[in-house]
Amino acid sequence: MTVIDIPGSKSVTARALFLAAAAEGTSTLVRPLASDDTEGFAEGLTALGYEVERAPGEWRVQGRPAGPAAATADVHCRDGATTARFLPTLAAAGHGDFRFDASAQMRRRPLAPLTGALRALGVDLRHEEAEGHHPLRIAAAGIKGGAVTLDAGQSSQYLTALLMLGPLTAEGLTITVTDLVSEPYVEITLAMMRAFGAAPTRDGDVFTVPPTGYRATTYAVEPDASTASYFFAAAALTGREVTVEGLGTGALQGDLAFVEVLRRMGADVRTDAHSTTVRGTGRLRGLTVNMRDISDTMPTLAALAPYADGPVRIEDVANTRVKECDRLEACAENLRRLGITVTTGPDRIEILPGTPRAAGITTYGDHRIVMSFAVTGLRTPGISFDDPGCVRKTFPDFHAHWEGFTSPARLAP
Numbered sequence: 001m002t003v004i005d006i007p008g009s010k011s012v013t014a015r016a017l018f019l020a021a022a023a024e025g026t027s028t029l030v031r032p033l034a035s036d037d038t039e040g041f042a043e044g045l046t047a048l049g050y051e052v053e054r055a056p057g058e059w060r061v062q063g064r065p066a067g068p069a070a071a072t073a074d075v076h077c078r079d080g081a082t083t084a085r086f087l088p089t090l091a092a093a094g095h096g097d098f099r100f101d102a103s104a105q106m107r108r109r110p111l112a113p114l115t116g117a118l119r120a121l122g123v124d125l126r127h128e129e130a131e132g133h134h135p136l137r138i139a140a141a142g143i144k145g146g147a148v149t150l151d152a153g154q155s156s157q158y159l160t161a162l163l164m165l166g167p168l169t170a171e172g173l174t175i176t177v178t179d180l181v182s183e184p185y186v187e188i189t190l191a192m193m194r195a196f197g198a199a200p201t202r203d204g205d206v207f208t209v210p211p212t213g214y215r216a217t218t219y220a221v222e223p224d225a226s227t228a229s230y231f232f233a234a235a236a237l238t239g240r241e242v243t244v245e246g247l248g249t250g251a252l253q254g255d256l257a258f259v260e261v262l263r264r265m266g267a268d269v270r271t272d273a274h275s276t277t278v279r280g281t282g283r284l285r286g287l288t289v290n291m292r293d294i295s296d297t298m299p300t301l302a303a304l305a306p307y308a309d310g311p312v313r314i315e316d317v318a319n320t321r322v323k324e325c326d327r328l329e330a331c332a333e334n335l336r337r338l339g340i341t342v343t344t345g346p347d348r349i350e351i352l353p354g355t356p357r358a359a360g361i362t363t364y365g366d367h368r369i370v371m372s373f374a375v376t377g378l379r380t381p382g383i384s385f386d387d388p389g390c391v392r393k394t395f396p397d398f399h400a401h402w403e404g405f406t407s408p409a410r411l412a413p
């Protein structure tokens with residue numbers, strides 16, 4: 001049995017940074033993720049005038065319920081969509097003139113439903129170049145609150161941003177959602193808001209957030225369930241047994257449900273209160289699976305799929321086309337390069353069984369393309385990447401960990 005130490009969750013770390021910054025008092029984040037996305041978030045907070053101290057394994061944030069200390073700031077959000085969508089929303093609740101820009105990759109990703117909702121709430125917000133994309137400018141003057149309608153069919157992050165804004169408004173927010181993807185991420189948001197003293201409620205498509213503000217706390221960040229998917233997939237493929245501590249039945253992250261996909265394919269899966277274990281059985285069945293709720297693990301499954309004994313059909317993942325790259329086409333193109341037969345539709349991908357051959361993988365600067373095809377590489381020597389370093393977004397030490405994990409000594413039973 002191998003126990004894997006998985007770095008902290010990106011989603012939980014980003015939310016904890018937002019909530020801690022908005023809270024009354026000093027918060028401590030225990031075992032936060034230190035990666036390009038979350039360091040970019042922390043540095044964005046610093047640019048806005050928040051005090052953030054980062055020691056290994058423990059970050060402290062001095063909260064400012066009134067909003068950014070800086071009267072003006074120019075914030076670069078890098079590749080992180082959580083940073084690019086959550087930070088402008090936090091700043092909008094304060095007072096000052098703030099500009100937000102992002103990497104070329106993030107500039108391409110959509111923002112319009114969120115910025116439209118902020119404008120509907122009275123925020124003076126201007127897109128400097130393309131409408132609905134970074135860069136943008138906000139002349140922040142506090143937010144009264146009220147009712148707003150949101151289409152979160154492209155990204156749940158729009159809803160998360162507005163939910164976290166709610167307690168900082170004068171009168172609270174009522175958000176009616178017309179469509180929603182990646183729903184488990186909203187559950188993470190609601191649970192974490194409550195941990196920081198807020199009282200959001202949900203009745204179907206309607207979310208109500210009273211103007212409570214937030215209270216500082218000490219928050220332990222759980223390991224990243226999307227990152228764990230590569231190690232669980234490796235276990236299912238190679239017949240090893242892999243345990244991740246800190247991701248048990250009480251885990252917040254929906255992406256832990258990826259192990260249910262592996263179970264349906266034939267792996268043994270055990271989850272207790274504190275950990276999850278996957279053991280490969282030598283059997284990997286094809287299947288049809290809806291991954292709308294857990295689409296960050298779509299590339300993991302796509303990269304594992306050629307080794308299944310029948311077709312793998314992944315459905316309802318249209319929004320993976322607006323992530324770090326168009327993930328449906330990137331997975332299809334790279335699988336074809338490996339000699340695998342693949343078809344895609346607007347919101348689906350189907351992968352036929354086959355024997356992958358060595359090839360160079362085009363990453364499109366997408367960390368998940370690298371980490372997913374590293375799984376394929378466990379049974380196909382000679383897979384290389386044009387930009388292996390892009391794993392820095394969520395797991396800077398991925399390659400060292402993977403090498404240790406897959407070295408012959410560790411592969412011995």
Ligand SMILES: O=C(O)C1=C[C@@H](OP(=O)(O)O)[C@@H](O)[C@H](O)C1
Pocket residue numbers: 010011012014082154155156157160181182185295296319
């Ligand atoms: O809220 C979050 O932390 C996230 C939500 C998901 O995005 P979408 O809601 O855009 O699918 C997920 O893909 C992303 O990695 C992190």
Ligand SMILES: C=C(OP(=O)(O)O)C(=O)O
Pocket residue numbers: 079080081082296323324368394
């Ligand atoms: C989609 C992702 O990131 P984000 O949307 O937070 O940039 C991801 O990590 O797979």
